[in-house]
Amino acid sequence: MSCRSNLSSWQALEQSAANLKQQKLKSLFAQDDQRFDKFSCQIPGLLFDYSKQLIDEDAFSHLISLVEEVNLDAWRKKMFCGEKINFTEDRAVLHTALRNRSGSSVMVDGEDVMPAVQTELDKIKHFTEKVRSGEWTGYTSKAVKDIVAIGVGGSNLGPQMATEALKAHTDDKLNVHYVSNVDGVQLADVLNKVDPETSLFVISSKTFTTSETMTNANSAVKWFLNSAKSEAAIEKHFVAVSTNLQKTRAFGIADENVFTMWDWVGGRFSLWSAIGLPISLYLGFEVFSDILAGAYEIDEHFKNAPTSQNIPIIMALLSVWNTSFLGYKAQAILPYDQALHMLPAYLQQGEMESNGKSVAFDGRTVEYTTVPLIWGMTGINGQHAFYQYLHQGNNIVPADFIASVKPQKVVDKHHDILLSNFFAQTEAMMAGVDEQQVRKDLAEKGIAQEKVEQLIAHKIHQGNRPTTSMILDTVDAKAVGRLIALYEHKIFCQGILLEICSFDQWGVELGKGLASAIEAELTQDNVHHEHDSSTNGLIAYYKQRR
Incomplete structure (x- = not known):
């Protein structure tokens, strides 16, 4: 198998990168007043603007050629059709089947998995309705008030990120708490807030052997039994997401209270499965269903949109362009929406656990840098923490800026002020401030010439810092589903473009x-x-x- 760097498109991109490293984004905008129209896409609920990335039409055409040379279309079909593209573990990669709304079959080893998926969704719906209505009661016949979700990694980050993103939409029937860290402080803090008579624990571990999760689960059940006194009460307060019925039975959980998943669902892609049970319990099954529906919309876009307008493919191409060709080693995720404050952490796992590798499909060590370091936080807080580094540091960090047109909560002019910062930061990172502008600004302020000369070097901003802007209509359930699915498919495309297996760890x-x-x-x-x-x-x- 030939190395990606031997492809003609890859070599053309190396030349394009050498040329564009001499260019300024500000100049590219000055030369083409249609640049925004050329390098942006719109789909229902989302504007995707990548015109502030350091690319031109020539480089973009070579990126599209790279997609064709690596035969991305064939790999995409393999994934959606259930072929075992996770070849190091001999598994299909079918998180997309969990949100399939088409009614079409999805085959794995000659079996249509969709009936099992639908059965599990029906089970989640029925259980959610029992708990939220008060029909499900604990050992003292009291209704549930608090959900305690115990898991780690993909069994925790996805549900917690989604419930944090959508808590403005809760009806306050239930509270939800997450425990992932084996450091006892986190569990103790949660248990101090809840009542054993009205708490429902969701233990999420595919094998029911994950050390951190089971340590927390065993400590939780010990705490519970201090009040309940009877192990028979466990099945009224503990349910599981697992495939290991032997282990869940030994723990005291009834079989009918175990929700299943499949080996073709990777942990970091699993919130669409029963791992998302805390989302359904906290927000209602209809909200969980809307998250799935939003993701399905992106699945259809990813399958059907032409490459030049296919947002996940473009996202992956930009990552490869910035990292493997321009040499940028990190990428920031900067949501200008408090609801999305956990998104950077979620995407850290999604991208870095998937593609943070250096071995090609055939076992060779790759010759190029693969994925960047992913980091970030909410934009306004970041502005007062690390944006100095983004603007003037000697390492360039491309960034994804994410915002919404309509806020979840309207408070005076807060959202306009928030978005003014969003727009200003991407413009500043692109354009910078040159010496001429600095001199002019200081002169207008009446600064003495001697002082001006001292300040010039400190106040110059080189600009040319690549950014992508994503504007959602609003942060609702479908938007959350769309956003996560966009990044999931980006991760898949990255793996194919870079020739690394994205689905093992x-x-x-x-x-x-x-x-x-x-x-x-x-x-x-x-x-x-x-x-x-x-x-x-x-x-x-x-x-x-x-």
């Missing part, structure tokens, strides 16, 4: 295995493993002082 597994062995050293007597001197010293220091 062997780096994560390595750390888990080592931690398990060390855990035995910390919790059992006379257990010792071979380590380097640093690890030995650290373990000894801890054990002597705990």
Whole structure:
């Protein structure tokens, strides 16, 4: 299999990158008053503007050629049809089947998975209605007031991000709390807020063996039994999302209260499955269904839109362009909407766990940088934290700016003020401020010439900082579904473009295995493993002082 860097489109892009590194975004806008129209797309509910990326029509044409040369269309069809494109684990990649609204079959190993998907959705709906109506009661016949979701990674980040994004739409029937960190502080804080008689715990672990999750779950059930006194009460207060019925039974959870998932659903792509149960319980099944519907709209766009107008493909191309060709090593996610404050953390896992790799399909070490470091936070807070670095640091960090036309909550002119910052920051990062403008501004303020000369270098902004702007109509359930699905398909396209497998996570597994062995050293007597001197010293220091 040939390396991507041997493709003619890749080599053409290397030349385009060399040329554009000498260009200024400000000049590209000055030369073409149609630039926004050429490099932006609109779909229902979303404007996607990438005109402030450092590209021109020539580079964009080569990017489109790269899509064709790597045969992305064939890979896309394989994914949607249930072929096992996660070849290192021999699994299909079918989170899209979980939100399939077409009624069409999706086959895996000769079996249509859609009936099972629909059965599980019906089960989620029925259970949600029982809990939210008060029909489901605890061991003292009281209705549920608090949902405590225990999981980690993909079993936590997706549901928590979505419920945070949409909590403005809650009817306040239930509260939801998330526990992911095995640090006991988080669990203790949640348990201190809830009543065992009115709490429902959702334990999410595909294998029901995940160390962090099961440690928290076992501590939660111990806390619960201090009040309930009877293990028979567990099934009234604990449900699970898992495929391991033997383990869930041993825990005390009734089979009918276990929601399933499948090995063709990766953890970081799983909020569309029963992993999304906390979303449904907190916001109602109709809201959860709308999230699925919004994602399905993007699935259809991704399958059917021409490459030059296909937003997930363009997102992936821009990432590869910025990282592998222009040499930018990081990307910021900057939502100008408080509801989306967990999106950067969610996308960190989605992109970096998927594509943070350096081995090609055939096992070769790739010759180019793959994905960037993903980081960020809400825009206004970021402006007063790290935007100085974005504007004048000597490392250029492309950024995705995300906002909405209509706020979830209208408070005077707050949203106009928020959006004025959104528009101003992308303009400033693109245009910068040159020496001539600095001199003019300082002169108009009456600054002495000597002082002007001292300040010029400090006040110049080079600009040429690439940004993409995404404007949603509003942050509602469908918008959240659309936004997540856009980034999911971007991640898939990145993997194909870069020739790396996006759907395993062997780096994560390595750390888990080592931690398990060390855990035995910390919790059992006379257990010792071979380590380097640093690890030995650290373990000894801890054990002597705990």
